[in-house]
Amino acid sequence: MGIINLINKSFLAFGFLLFLYPHLFAQDIKYFFEKLPSFYIEDLSKQAKDSLLAGKSFYPPGNDSEEVAVYKVEELDLKKNFIRIEMSFETGQRAVLAFELRSFRNTGGNSIVVFSSVSYIPHESTQNSLVVFSYDKSKGMIPTKHLGLVTKPGITYFLKDNTPDSVIKKYRDFSSVVYELGYNGKDISLMNEGSFVVDKKDKEWFLGNVIRFVWSGDHFIRQKPIFEDL
Numbered sequence: 164m165g166i167i168n169l170i171n172k173s174f175l176a177f178g179f180l181l182f183l184y185p186h187l188f189a190q191d192i193k194y195f196f197e198k199l200p201s202f203y204i205e206d207l208s209k210q211a212k213d214s215l216l217a218g219k220s221f222y223p224p225g226n227d228s229e230e231v232a233v234y235k236v237e238e239l240d241l242k243k244n245f246i247r248i249e250m251s252f253e254t255g256q257r258a259v260l261a262f263e264l265r266s267f268r269n270t271g272g273n274s275i276v277v278f279s280s281v282s283y284i285p286h287e288s289t290q291n292s293l294v295v296f297s298y299d300k301s302k303g304m305i306p307t308k309h310l311g312l313v314t315k316p317g318i319t320y321f322l323k324d325n326t327p328d329s330v331i332k333k334y335r336d337f338s339s340v341v342y343e344l345g346y347n348g349k350d351i352s353l354m355n356e357g358s359f360v361v362d363k364k365d366k367e368w369f370l371g372n373v374i375r376f377v378w379s380g381d382h383f384i385r386q387k388p389i390f391e392d393l
Contacts, residue, residue: 190298192244195266195276198304203278203294204262205250207234215248230254237261238346245345259283265344265351266298270380274298275310277351279342288339288356290316311383312376313353316340321355321388326368334361351376351383356393 193216201207211221211234221234231253238247243265250260263279276298280291293312296304313320318338319331339356358372371388378384 190266190274191241192239192246192264192266193241195244195274195298195304196246196264198298199264199276199278200304203280203292204248205260228254230256240345243345243349247344247346257285263342263344263346267378268380275307276304277312277344279344281341286339288341290341293342310381311385312342312351313374313385316342316353318355320353320374321358321369321371323368323370330365330368333365348375350378350386354393358393 196216197209197212205223207215207221211223214221215234215236216239218236223232223234226232232250233253234248234250236246237249238245240246244267245265246263248262250262252258259282261279261281261283263281264276266274266276268274274297276296278292278294278296280293282289282291293309293314293316295307295309295312297307298304317340318334319326320340322331334357337357337360341354341356343352343354345351353374353376355372358369361369369388371390372393373391374388375386376383377386
């Protein structure tokens with residue numbers, strides 16, 4: 164009976180390790196932030212990244228009395244595997260530069276990582292870059308296809324197909340179409356943050372001001388535009 168019990172316990176332990184294996188080697192968003200090539204995030208050094216992940220503010224060494232920039236982690240959600248870092252100023256400038264990073268597991272058990280950079284000034288937002296990486300343990304984070312995400316976001320994604328050119332031209336220069344990777348929801352969102360300037364008579368041409376992208380396990384599925392309070 165002792166040998167049988169020992170064998171049973173061994174099988175149970177082996178089964179538990181099989182269950183635990185994917186979790187033991189799963190990387191969280193902090194890991195990917197550390198691995199992200201620094202030129203995507205204003206050449207932040209490893210020491211700067213470590214300081215931010217420790218909950219501290221980081222002041223670039225190039226600061227002077229006239230321009231004091233500061234980096235802070237504004238959101239860190241390990242359940243979503245999402246992080247948002249903002250660079251702002253303590254000397255009166257109102258510009259903000261936001262970096263977002265979010266990872267997803269695919270059906271094969273590997274990770275893909277989405278990176279977004281957005282600039283904000285009063286009443287205007289600009290999508291600077293959107294990069295999707297596949298993660299390989301030996302090669303690191305490798306830029307790959309966008310897997311269903313819109314590569315060149317613009318106002319037309321929020322408009323009906325038969326929208327007159329005059330309406331498109333009217334709002335093209337006033338739209339602030341940018342990504343949010345998880346700061347305001349569980350899915351990736353494409354936001355028309357300039358929707359507040361739309362005239363009442365033109366609203367009939369708009370389908371919404373938010374487009375959700377749902378991760379399917381292999382790619383993102385684009386949803387229809389909807390209206391939400393931004």
